[in-house]
Amino acid sequence: MTTLLEKAIKKLEDLPKKRQNGYASIIFDELDSEARWDKLFARTSDRQIKRMEQMMRDDLKKDVTTLGQFLRT
Incomplete structure (x- = not known):
């Protein structure tokens, strides 16, 4: 300990x-x-991890389509 x-x-x-x-x-819950x-x-696959990493990079670059933008197209 x-x-x-x-x-x-x-x-x-x-x-x-x-x-x-x-x-x-609280400790047991944590x-x-x-x-x-x-x-x-x-259980997360390499493909899922790579996709998540790409999404995070896109978000940092603000290269993201919002739901509102997506629905207007």
Whole structure:
């Protein structure tokens, strides 16, 4: 366990049980969320990643067609 995590746990130990449980729930939710994102990214294909990178580059160049522009054409 890291020193920072040990310090955080020591602070949590001084809190009432209800607040300790609240923080524990937040931590578990965050860990679950990270696990879900890890699974999603693991299933992302190279093609999807390349397309996403291209979309980001286009957005940075502002070379993007908005929905309004697209519908007017």
